Amino acid sequence: MAIGKSGVKIDLKKLSISFGGIKIIENGKIFKNYKENEAANYMKDKSIDISVNLNMGSKNFTAYTMDLTKKYIEINADYRS
16 A cells, blocks of 8 residues: 555556565566465564565665554454455
């Protein structure tokens, strides 16, 4: 969601997203071998790496966050139901 609201003009057909080594989105579409249960299990780990590739150049950065409190997750889980 934050990618779409960033105000940056991107080509969604180039977007790739991975959780750890698990591809979720490739070329703007759900990865053909994506298994939600695999991603869900990964999300239970203490540390989660999320990679977003806009495929718009060679710049990169790392951001650290920790707002995964129980209440935050409950609020955002409502978007899935």
